[in-house]
Amino acid sequence: MCFDVLVVGAGPAGAVCARTLALAGHRVLLVDDVRSSNRKVGENLIGAARPLLRDLGLLPWVELSEPVTCSGTLSAWGEDVLRSNDFIRDPNGIGWCLDRPRFDSCLREAAIAVGAQWRQVRLNAVQKDSAGWRASLSDGVVSARWIIDASGRRSILARRLGVSRRQDSDLVALYTWRQSQSQETRTVVESSPHGWWYTATLPHERQVVALHVGAADASHIMRKQSEWSDLLAATQHIRGKCEPATPASLFSTDASGSSLDSWGGERWLAVGDAALAFDPLSSQGIFNALYTGLRGAQAVIGALAGRQQTLTKYSQQLMSIREAYLHQVAHFYQAEQRWRGYPFWDSRG
Ligand SMILES: Cc1cc2nc3c(=O)[nH]c(=O)nc-3n(C[C@H](O)[C@H](O)[C@H](O)COP(=O)(O)OP(=O)(O)OC[C@H]3O[C@@H](n4cnc5c(N)ncnc54)[C@H](O)[C@@H]3O)c2cc1C
Known part of the structure; x- marks a missing residue:
């Protein structure tokens, strides 16, 4: 069978993209090997996503994933005291802390519910042909007129096509999940000489605790994991929000900002x-994944109808998102001046 669009990766970006394309009447195949999903980190969804989720008809699906309220942030950044930013004053309202595998699976169900086909398989290779693409999946070969790369930071399709990826300053998250009885509904952020910490209470009495450091420190700490708890014990605020014991399992993942040099080409596009x-x-x-999943789908819908200019518009949208993001993140790091002289902070302006 020839699909109109093959969407590779069923995280938030791929699921929204597949749903939008299926709602527009296209034959869509959504694939994901789901291997990494149970370890996927990134659980805080900002309230600003609410209008977008409403427009996409996804609010009931988000509720189905049983998120807990995220009512604000507490942050010790640029000063020793913990400052509160209450989302109640945010016009978009409160955000959510997610059970990430469940959230991803609910969004995937929302795509299937409107006609997207789903297969739990891996994309291995692609080849161009006259109709578009022949894609080798782990269960066989399919044809598609278009392919969407929604495979996350690995950008598997773009890489296979030889598109390079530009990484900003290196950043690695060293994280763990724990059981927690904490009633804290705010996320807590604290900077430290080596990087910054983050913790949040999640559904089902779980808590995520993460340290973000440069790549060299990360590989050192992964070799000697007791240092992670020593650094946690040395924090001023985060240690009071979680038990500073050596984690049973400490995970490591790339967390740096990055961008493809090209966000699409002939019959392919990247989202999220x-x-x-x-x-x-x-x-x-996650907000960006939802938004670009929608915009990417709209661009492909336009291209399939012969309106190639929709692709240029998509690239322009991504360009302005990237510029705004770079400006915002530089502003955040410049707001912390206490740790100048430490490599992590000096490398971030
Ligand atoms: C440490 C850390 C903390 C974060 N915290 C937050 C946060 O609090 N709030 C927030 O909004 N964002 C956060 N993020 C970012 C957020 O997690 C991502 O932006 C979001 O997951 C992107 O969604 P996506 O759909 O683009 O990609 P992903 O969610 O990464 O999904 C990509 C999917 O592609 C699949 N895939 C990959 N290769 C293949 C293949 N060959 N074949 C088939 N499938 C494949 C994967 O299995 C995966 O399910 C965090 C990120 C990190 C690293």
Whole structure:
């Protein structure tokens, strides 16, 4: 069978993209090997996503994933005291802390519910042909007129096509999940000489605790994991929000901002992290995935109808998102001046 569009990756970007294309009447195949999903980090969805989710008809699906309220942030950044930013004053209202695998699976169900076909398989290789593409999946070969790269930071399709990826300052998250009885509904952020910490209470009495450091420190700490808890014990505020014991399992993942040099080409397009990935300090990653998933789908719908200018418009939209993001993240890091002289902070302006 020849699909109109093959969407590779069923995170928030791929799911929204597949849903939007299916709603427009296109034959869509959504694939994901789901191997990494249970370890996917990134659980805080900002209230600004609410109008977009409403327009996409996704609010009931988000509720189905049973998120908990995120009522604001507490941050010790640029000064020792913990300042509160209450989302109640935000015109978009409060945000959510997500059970990430469940959230991703609910959005995927929302795409399937409107006609997208779903397969739990991996994309291995692609080849161009006269109709578009022949894609080798782990369960066989399919044809598609278009392919969307929604494979996250790995940007698997773009890489296979030889498109390079530009990384901003290196940043690695060293994170763990714990059981927690905490009633804290705000996320907590604290900077430290080596990087910055983050913790949030999640659904099902779980808590995420993450340290963000440069790549060299990250590989050192992964070799000697007791240092992670020593650094946690040395924080002023985060240590009071979680038990500073050595984690049973400490995970490591790239968290640096990055961007493809080209966000699309002949019959392909990248959305979400595959196109533009953000430093988690921005808290914008999932929102950007939802938004670019929608805009990418609209661009392909236009191109399939012969309106090639929709692709140029999509690139312009991504360009302005990237510029705004770079400006915002530089502003955040410049607001912390206490740790000048430490490599992590000096490398960030
Ligand atoms: C440490 C950290 C903390 C973060 N915290 C936040 C936060 O609090 N709030 C926030 O908004 N954002 C946060 N983010 C960012 C957020 O997690 C991402 O922006 C978001 O997941 C991007 O969604 P996506 O759909 O583009 O990609 P992903 O969610 O990464 O999905 C990509 C999918 O592609 C699949 N895939 C990959 N290769 C293949 C293949 N070959 N074949 C088939 N499938 C494939 C993967 O299995 C995956 O499911 C954080 C990121 C990091 C690293």
